[in-house]
Amino acid sequence: MTEATTLSSAVDEPAVTQKRWLRTAIPGPKSLARQARRDSAVPNGIGTVLPVFVGRMSGGIVVDVDGNQLVDLASGIAVTSVGGAHPAVVSRVHEQVDRFSHTCFLVTEYDGFVEVADTLNRLTPGDHAKKTMLFTTGAEAVENAVKIARSATKRQAVITFGHAYHGRTLLTMTMTAKNAPYKDGFGPFAPEVYRAPLAYPYRWGTTPEQCAHEALAALDDLVVKQIGAHNVAAIVIEPISGEGGFIVPPPGYLAGVQAIANAHGIVFVADEVQTGIGRTGAMFASEHAGIVPDLVVTAKALGGGLPLSAVTGRAELMDAVHPGGLGGTYSGNPVACAAALGVFEAIEQDHLLDRAREIGELITRRLHALAAECPWIGEVRGVGAMQAVEFVVPGTTEPSPEATAAVAAFCHHAGVLALTCGTYGNVVRMLPPLVISDELLEDALGVFADACRSLS
Structure with missing residues (x-):
């Protein structure tokens, strides 16, 4: 565990509590209003995983403009690995x-x-x-x-x-x-x-x-x-x-x-x-x-x-x-x-290589236990803080992009930012910031587990 309960990422702003917290539906009204402007200004060729507008980032949390605190399992597609506003950066x-x-x-x-x-x-x-x-x-x-x-x-x-x-x-x-x-x-x-x-x-x-x-x-x-x-x-x-x-x-x-x-x-x-x-x-x-x-x-x-x-x-x-x-x-x-x-x-100072291995062990342990009860999970795989679940039609190895999309949507609405990938569109990948706390990661994995159980 390398992170304090709260992290401050901006001068004169209150610290962000490292907890998932939803004030509105996802996306919220302020994000929806901004989305209308976005649609008129930005071409359709750029897609968006989750149409929320970000106000702040801190540790393992993304705060949107509606004040919702989402757990970040994406890290901007493996970009903000040390968090979105690490003091050293x-x-x-x-x-x-x-x-x-x-x-x-x-x-x-x-x-x-x-x-x-x-x-x-x-x-x-x-x-x-x-x-x-x-x-x-x-x-x-x-x-x-x-x-x-x-x-x-x-x-x-x-x-x-x-x-x-x-x-x-x-x-x-x-x-x-x-x-x-x-x-x-x-x-x-x-x-x-x-x-x-x-x-x-x-x-x-x-x-x-x-x-x-x-x-x-x-x-x-x-x-x-x-x-x-x-x-x-x-x-x-x-x-x-x-x-x-x-x-x-x-x-x-x-x-x-x-x-x-x-x-x-x-x-x-x-x-x-x-x-x-x-x-x-x-x-x-x-x-x-x-x-x-x-x-x-x-x-x-x-x-x-x-x-x-x-x-x-x-x-x-x-x-x-x-x-x-x-x-x-x-x-x-x-x-x-x-x-x-x-x-x-x-x-170096936060020992994040060690932390990446710890994250991998935690995710692997939780996901393998989940795979034993969820027939939609074909394989759990990954190394360190780069983990994934491949979804298939139960009893087969046929890819199930539908199940994957449903799991991702469930996570998004519950305040967990998850990404899909895979040639067949049937993989959910997990790329949390290496500074995420065990408690926050466990919470996000609980949401993911509920999403998988909802498939049945």
């Missing part, structure tokens, strides 16, 4: 804004950029010489990882995997597996992107060991026979799939993927946008598999709520790109860099 951001808000690192330099790069060089797996380039979004960083791999290898082909999600730009949309809503109607797509099947133990129909063996054989066939290894620049994989359903690969699989890459001089890229920066109980999910990627992509939690992403990799690969080949007007914005340094401080 807030103080550093204020200090930086008082000095200057931006100066493009391509024009004039500043310490924060280098400090974040040094920290990532130290924390990412492996003791080899590394360098880091900062960007703005996860998709931007993934694209640049591909650029770096292509520049270093003088090859073009990129291999991604089933159930992958890498972003919404042209290249990363192409690399993403799921069609709707991310790709539908947006083609033609980028060339030289190929897809291997992902080892998905629950849906493979064999043992985890056989699943890993067969998936690796399919990857090897794709690399050697279908593309030609001499044409492959990079293999890009999420150590745990994010949007695809929080799929945890079977033991040995990720090491096998890296072995194939190493055997053919292919750059092995770990997309740690959602899994990185402490989410799984290690600083990077790659550590659980004992792998050392050539390039590591980070974003989301890195900036503590501000747009910041990075590619960290072997120095010789990072230096393969000619001067001027990497960059961007907002790449490594100084305020975002200050926030990132606050995130690293919070993780």
Whole structure:
């Protein structure tokens, strides 16, 4: 337990009690009024999980404009992992804004950029010489990882995997597996992107060991026979799939993927946008598999709520790109860099890697007990504070997006912010802030359990 009962996140405002508390229906009247303005000003193409407008965030609580206090099991999709207003982040951001808000690192330099790069060089797996380039979004960083791999290898082909999600730009949309809503109607797509099947133990129909063996054989066939290894620049994989359903690969699989890459001089890229920066109980999910990627992509939690992403990799690969080949007007914005340094401080001072493991143990214990009584739960899976439940039609492995939507809606109306995901739309994922208290998490899991029981 790392958090006090109350946390204050703004000057001259009362502290937010870390309890779920509903003053109105969800969404409340003030949110509904704002929604009307939103509908007239913002395009329909951007969806919203829960149409409430946020007034404040503190610890594990989201306070909406109606005064409702919702338990946060989303963290802005794994972004606010240290909470929405951690003092270490807030103080550093204020200090930086008082000095200057931006100066493009391509024009004039500043310490924060280098400090974040040094920290990532130290924390990412492996003791080899590394360098880091900062960007703005996860998709931007993934694209640049591909650029770096292509520049270093003088090859073009990129291999991604089933159930992958890498972003919404042209290249990363192409690399993403799921069609709707991310790709539908947006083609033609980028060339030289190929897809291997992902080892998905629950849906493979064999043992985890056989699943890993067969998936690796399919990857090897794709690399050697279908593309030609001499044409492959990079293999890009999420150590745990994010949007695809929080799929945890079977033991040995990720090491096998890296072995194939190493055997053919292919750059092995770990997309740690959602899994990185402490989410799984290690600083990077790659550590659980004992792998050392050539390039590591980070974003989301890195900036503590501000747009910041990075590619960290072997120095010789990072230096393969000619001067001027990497960059961007907002790449490594100084305020975002200050926030990132606050995130690293919070993780260390609050022992949040340990806390992520504790959260995982608590959630796993509760969900496995629930699965024993709820026939709609096909599988409980995850690592650390990255947990998920896959819903199926009872007695089968047929995905049940209807049950998933019903559970999420129940949680939302009861004041628990939950997210769905999965290629088949049948997974509820849990990404609580790492500063959430046991009491608040237990309360949210109780609501989730009631939602699952309501299916019967």
